[in-house]
Amino acid sequence: MLILFNPAAGTRRRRRLVRALAALARAGLPAEVAETRHPGHATVLARAAAAAGTPLVVAAGGDGTIAEVAAGLAGGASRLGILPFGTANVLAWELGLPLRPDAAAVILAEGRPRLLRPGLARFADGRERLFVQMLGAGFDAAVVQGLDLGLKRRLGRGAYVLQALRELPRYRHPRFLAELDGEPVEVAGAIVSKGRLYAGRHLLAPMARPGAAGFQVALFRRGGALRAALYGAALPLDLLPRLPGVELRPARRILLRGEAVPAQADGDPAGTLPVTIEDAPGPIAVMLPATDRAGLAIPPP
Numbered sequence: 001m002l003i004l005f006n007p008a009a010g011t012r013r014r015r016r017l018v019r020a021l022a023a024l025a026r027a028g029l030p031a032e033v034a035e036t037r038h039p040g041h042a043t044v045l046a047r048a049a050a051a052a053g054t055p056l057v058v059a060a061g062g063d064g065t066i067a068e069v070a071a072g073l074a075g076g077a078s079r080l081g082i083l084p085f086g087t088a089n090v091l092a093w094e095l096g097l098p099l100r101p102d103a104a105a106v107i108l109a110e111g112r113p114r115l116l117r118p119g120l121a122r123f124a125d126g127r128e129r130l131f132v133q134m135l136g137a138g139f140d141a142a143v144v145q146g147l148d149l150g151l152k153r154r155l156g157r158g159a160y161v162l163q164a165l166r167e168l169p170r171y172r173h174p175r176f177l178a179e180l181d182g183e184p185v186e187v188a189g190a191i192v193s194k195g196r197l198y199a200g201r202h203l204l205a206p207m208a209r210p211g212a213a214g215f216q217v218a219l220f221r222r223g224g225a226l227r228a229a230l231y232g233a234a235l236p237l238d239l240l241p242r243l244p245g246v247e248l249r250p251a252r253r254i255l256l257r258g259e260a261v262p263a264q265a266d267g268d269p270a271g272t273l274p275v276t277i278e279d280a281p282g283p284i285a286v287m288l289p290a291t292d293r294a295g296l297a298i299p300p301p
């Protein structure tokens with residue numbers, strides 16, 4: 001087993017790593033640890049580990065780290081493990097993974113592989129980016145892009161709230177086009193989601209399933225600071241999907257296009273529109289608790 005540890009993710013991550021390693025040692029599972037040195041490094045390390053036949057490659061970090069490791073494992077036989085040491089850890093909540101490091105380590109030792117279906121975003125400049133939970137365009141991406149990493153490290157999820165308040169008066173809420181399987185809709189924001197949850201464990205897309213093909217797309221038909229504030233207040237109450245002006249639609253292929261509209265993928269900055277989103281070419285086997293609550297398929301033997 002190789003653990004790819006992102007030293008820039010989440011808070012108290014080194015303490016969490018020590019606890020996870022101790023739990024793995026107790027379970028009799030030897031683990032090698034490699035630290036990521038820069039964004040994208042986890043993909044390079046994971047690809048090399050998969051090529052060398054490492055059976056389990058573990059992302060120790062948040063959703064961004066998991067996505068990078070998954071990108072490196074795509075198409076290979078290695079399984080993905082998760083030690084959720086990030087800030088929001090949306091995928092861990094989605095999949096019912098424990099956040100306690102020792103409990104998460106036990107899943108690596110005793111869990112079962114299940115098939116996760118990531119999304120793949122293709123940008124106009126040729127960049128491709130795999131994502132495991134969601135890709136957002138509009139106000140939420142402006143918040144992610146403006147976030148100071150030091151602040152995120154100190155305040156954790158509170159940093160997103162603070163940054164949203166800063167962004168409210170200055171973001172211009174440009175409208176853009178979301179084409180869902182060829183059908184255009186004008187929106188002020190869109191979140192293309194693989195899972196039900198958003199920004200931690202808050203409900204965004206109740207019909208989404210991370211093991212299924214396709215996406216649920218949350219469309220924000222109207223923009224403006226007041227409306228963005230209302231959506232932000234509704235999110236922790238799990239009321240966002242029910243608010244007027246918020247529509248949820250299923251789609252397999254999504255094109256988002258507009259002028260200077262920011263994008264974020266799995267909570268990390270992802271440039272600007274246009275972007276085309278489809279399922280990644282193949283599923284990835286991820287280690288989950290033996291009693292999987294997310295309903296993911298079992299990989300073929």
Ligand SMILES: Nc1ncnc2c1ncn2[C@@H]1O[C@H](COP(=O)(O)OP(=O)(O)OP(=O)(O)O)[C@@H](O)[C@H]1O
Pocket residue numbers: 006007008009010011036037038039040041061062063064065066068085086087088089090266267268
């Ligand atoms: N050594 C490094 N220095 C700076 N950034 C790094 C380093 N290694 C990886 N990264 C980048 O850090 C980004 C943030 O990590 P990640 O998303 O895992 O943590 P997080 O944002 O704290 O958690 P979450 O996404 O769950 O809120 C990753 O997208 C990755 O590209």
